[in-house]
Amino acid sequence: MSGSKLKLHIYGDECLRKKSVPVKEVGVAERMLIKAMVETMHEHQGIGLAAPQVGIEKRLFVVDIGDGPFAVINPKVLKKNGSGYLEEGCLSLPGISVNVKRPNKIAVQYTDENNQTVKKELSQLMARVFLHELDHLDGKMIIDYAGLREKLKLRKPLKAMQSQNKAIL
Numbered sequence: 559m560s561g562s563k564l565k566l567h568i569y570g571d572e573c574l575r576k577k578s579v580p581v582k583e584v585g586v587a588e589r590m591l592i593k594a595m596v597e598t599m600h601e602h603q604g605i606g607l608a609a610p611q612v613g614i615e616k617r618l619f620v621v622d623i624g625d626g627p628f629a630v631i632n633p634k635v636l637k638k639n640g641s642g643y644l645e646e647g648c649l650s651l652p653g654i655s656v657n658v659k660r661p662n663k664i665a666v667q668y669t670d671e672n673n674q675t676v677k678k679e680l681s682q683l684m685a686r687v688f689l690h691e692l693d694h695l696d697g698k699m700i701i702d703y704a705g706l707r708e709k710l711k712l713r714k715p716l717k718a719m720q721s722q723n724k725a726i727l
């Protein structure tokens with residue numbers, strides 16, 4: 559049984575295009591949000607979920623690539639190395655995937671859910687998920703990486719998603 563009641567926001571919702579604000583301190587409310595976000599991510603079989611995707615414009619996301627969930631607060635990328643392409647999906651863009659070029663090794667700094675500063679080196683999938691979720695905090699989505707031909711293909715499904723979203727509102 560799941561207690562999470564967070565609504566997953568999909569493309570067309572303006573909260574996905576805003577720049578999120580830093581978290582001052584991780585308190586009870588933030589920890590409850592993190593817990594609910596982890597549940598929501600798992601429910602939707604995601605490997606990452608950013609606060610704007612549940613309508614909250616805070617610099618916070620959760621990740622679980624299979625070795626357990628953790629929260630990332632106020633993330634910063636200190637160093638980037640290499641690059642590679644991978645087909646990425648997004649819980650806020652159901653049915654859509656885009657080939658995204660990203661660095662394959664990064665050094666990052668963030669605050670964890672106990673208000674401790676963490677410095678880490680991430681590579682491969684972990685680096686990719688981190689950067690994908692960090693993009694969400696700046697209002698950026700995978701469709702922004704699409705090439706011209708890909709963009710043309712995406713026009714119809716995106717328009718459908720947008721009007722569907724309006725109907726729900």
Ligand code: ZN
Binds near residue numbers: 647649694
């Ligand atoms: Zn996403």
